[in-house]
Amino acid sequence: MTSLSPIKILTARNIIGEGISWDSRRHLLWWTDIPSCKLFRYDWSDGSIQILDTPERVGSFGFVSGSEQLIAAFASGIALYEPYRRTVAWIARPDEVVPGIRFNDGRVDRLGRFWSGTMVEGGQPALRGCLYSLSGGREIRRHLHDVSISNGLCLSPDGARLYFADSPTRTIRAFELIEPEGILGKSTLFAQTAVGSEPDGAAVDADGCVWSAHWGGGCVVRYTPDGRIDRTIEVPTRQPTCVCFAGPGLDILCVTSARQDLDNQTLRAEPHAGDVFLYRPGVQGLPEPEYLL
Numbered sequence: 001m002t003s004l005s006p007i008k009i010l011t012a013r014n015i016i017g018e019g020i021s022w023d024s025r026r027h028l029l030w031w032t033d034i035p036s037c038k039l040f041r042y043d044w045s046d047g048s049i050q051i052l053d054t055p056e057r058v059g060s061f062g063f064v065s066g067s068e069q070l071i072a073a074f075a076s077g078i079a080l081y082e083p084y085r086r087t088v089a090w091i092a093r094p095d096e097v098v099p100g101i102r103f104n105d106g107r108v109d110r111l112g113r114f115w116s117g118t119m120v121e122g123g124q125p126a127l128r129g130c131l132y133s134l135s136g137g138r139e140i141r142r143h144l145h146d147v148s149i150s151n152g153l154c155l156s157p158d159g160a161r162l163y164f165a166d167s168p169t170r171t172i173r174a175f176e177l178i179e180p181e182g183i184l185g186k187s188t189l190f191a192q193t194a195v196g197s198e199p200d201g202a203a204v205d206a207d208g209c210v211w212s213a214h215w216g217g218g219c220v221v222r223y224t225p226d227g228r229i230d231r232t233i234e235v236p237t238r239q240p241t242c243v244c245f246a247g248p249g250l251d252i253l254c255v256t257s258a259r260q261d262l263d264n265q266t267l268r269a270e271p272h273a274g275d276v277f278l279y280r281p282g283v284q285g286l287p288e289p290e291y292l293l
Helices: 264-269
Strands: 008-010 017-023 028-033 038-043 049-053 058-063 070-074 078-082 087-092 101-108 114-120 129-134 140-147 150-155 161-166 171-178 183-192 198-204 210-215 219-223 229-234 240-246 252-257 276-279
Touching: 017 058, 017 101, 017 198, 017 252, 028 058, 028 240, 058 114, 070 101, 070 114, 087 129, 101 150, 114 140, 114 150, 129 150, 140 183, 161 198, 171 198, 183 210, 183 219, 210 252, 219 240
Parallel strands: 017 240, 058 101, 150 198, 198 240
Antiparallel strands: 008 276, 017 028, 028 038, 038 049, 058 070, 070 078, 078 087, 101 114, 114 129, 129 140, 150 161, 161 171, 171 183, 198 210, 210 219, 210 240, 219 229, 240 252, 252 276
């Protein structure tokens, strides 16, 4: 483990903080607390946090080019969402999203499509999740259909490789992303995590390395483009959930976390469970692409 202390901790006490993303246009840091149906917005300029209610649980979201809207993966489908007015314009509610299935992790790719995958809730073995992409023309495409918990969506700097984790399998796979069709080609096993440590949300830095939050492992791992572990940062709780690079220089690693299912003894030992941790790891991230309508 690399000895690196947070430069700041944002108090959030999230049940499951997730989907953290940096809005470069407005210098805002956004994330979702999924079970609470809330979006959090941290203003980089004055340090204030605004909490916005949502009509459904939000698993993930992206920013929309030239708009104040978000492209949001709600529990039941994908919509354009205005977070201040709480207006929802549904785009896609796939037939496969039935009771026991909800949308989870998501990311906008380098060409402005929104990718998001679903997950199985409540350990129902007969149900399976899927991975979808949504183009600016509002065409939704299903790519994978045998998923337990979709996670870890992120892309190489050139957009030619898409990373995807199915958390309970403890695997991260790297897919060839075939353009201009935007379809998945061949895949390879990129990384296998340790027992008790599941790959959750992830981001790619300017060097093409993958930063993966390891749920249960209490750490964030940096993988080189060939899948080698380069660095491991211990975080102050066992359930980190997602990462992004933020700040004007994109040099601050931000890590969300969860307090779900932690007993009182554990919460006393990990008082910052559910908070957001900010680190200065000495590398730069990449701007978040925006969804193109």
